[in-house]
Amino acid sequence: MKCITNATIALLLLTLLQLAVVLHGATVSYVTTAKGGTSSQRNGSTEGGTLLWVYGTGFARTTFSKEPSDDASNSVKLVNGSNSYGCNLQSETGTETQLACYTTRVPVGDYLVQVYVQGSPIPRSQYSNPSIATFLARSNNTPQISVISPASGEPQRMVSLSGDFKTNCYLHDDDGCRESNVSVISRVYVGGQSCDLVDSERGEYYSNLSNTDLQCHFKSNEVGIFNVTMLVSNNNGRSASDSSLYRMSGTGQIYHFDTYAVLNNVSTSSGSVEGGTILTIQGDHFVGSSENPLVVNVGDEPCNVLSSELTTIQCQTALKPNHTRNYYHGGRGLHVYQEPGFISL
Structure with missing residues (x-):
């Protein structure tokens, strides 16, 4: 049995005292979806991907660590009643007075932005005004993709999207897009890979960009099934997709778009x-x-x-198979789901 030395006890007491001092001085002033913005800018996507800026005092200094740990840094959660959701901290932007994190997918609702310093929550009594330290997840701030064309094809092809993108800006250099408060399409993803809106050789868009239509070039050679999403800055975030776009693979995976050899x-x-x-x-x-x-x-x-x-x-080749079938399953077969029921005609 190990004995606890006086030095260990002193170190524990010092750590607790330091934590108490940190939490006593830590405050949360407000949150916003624009760096240096106002507390009125707190709306964002229900699908996640909204960058939240949290302003206050007494946050832990960001230090390099090979292993992330709540006990040695700051963390942020979005709280609604008994439900709690993560907000992925961007440690490179953190200071003692500001934090930044990307929201995760949440239902429509209002969420208190709960800040943890060295693993302990900042008490609500140390929020200047909890009502302006809330994130407002709204459907009308969520970009929508309603059409993906084509739904399948060879790799390295153009993909057309239609929907409600909440902006017609992709680059801040474009006319009407230069102000920092103007939302821009940050990225379009096919799976985990970027789908480029600009032809790098010509320096021009592949097609006219509007807030409802765009074309992008999926340059990957990869063959497989993918989901298509976009990220829109400021008070938007990650896109949602119309339910009609979802398909199911033969292995039960849900996807939007597939490529084939x-x-x-x-x-x-x-x-x-x-x-x-x-x-x-x-x-x-x-x-x-x-x-x-x-x-x-x-x-x-x-x-x-x-x-x-x-x-x-x-x-x-292997041995000749014993069966005498004249048909074989391919990689792009049909998956049918049927449920018994009645309909009224």
């Missing part, structure tokens, strides 16, 4: 029933990933991949 030629066209035949497959976009690995089947049996490039795959 193209198969042009297979040689040889015959081989041994005992397997071991080397096939050369030619096409395009033969790119695998951790989420969507490159797999080749012949007659529903795996063909062992020997080598692969963007346009060519070589694989070795």
Whole structure:
């Protein structure tokens, strides 16, 4: 059994005293969605992605740490009654008088921005006015995507979006977009990858940008299924999508948009029933990933991949399968869900 020394007790008491001093001096003045903005600017998206600025005093100094810890820094949560949601702190912008964090997805409602210093919440009595330290998650501040066209296609293609983007600005350099209080489309994502609105060679938009329509270039070679989102600055945030855009994959994953490889030629066209035949497959976009690995089947049996490039795959066949089916499941099949019920005609 370890003994607690006087030095350990003294260190614990000193830590508690320092924490008490910090919390005694820590206050929250107000929150806003614009850096240096007013407390009237507190609305944002229900889908998350709204950058909140929190102003006050006595916040913990931001220090570098390989392992993030609430006990050694600040943290922020959005609180509504008994429900609490995270707000992802941007430590590089933090000082003793300001914090910044990105909201996460929340239902429509009003949320007190609860600040924690070294793991302990700043008491409500030390908020200048809790009503102006609240985040207002509203549907009318949430950008909407209602059309994605096409819904599927080869990689490295143009994608058209329609909806209510809350702004027709992408770059602050554009006319009418230079003021910091003007919302801009920060990024359009297909999966975790950027979909570019500007042609880097010409320095121009791929199409006329409005607050309801845009075109972007998905430059990735990746084949798979993806969700499409956008981030809009200031009192907006991450977009929501119309329910009609969601589809379900054969593995039960929900997605908006999928890309597929193209198969042009297979040689040889015959081989041994005992397997071991080397096939050369030619096409395009033969790119695998951790989420969507490159797999080749012949007659529903795996063909062992020997080598692969963007346009060519070589694989070795397995034994001839025992079944005599004349149809096989592909990678882009149909998923049907049916539920018994009645309708009135």
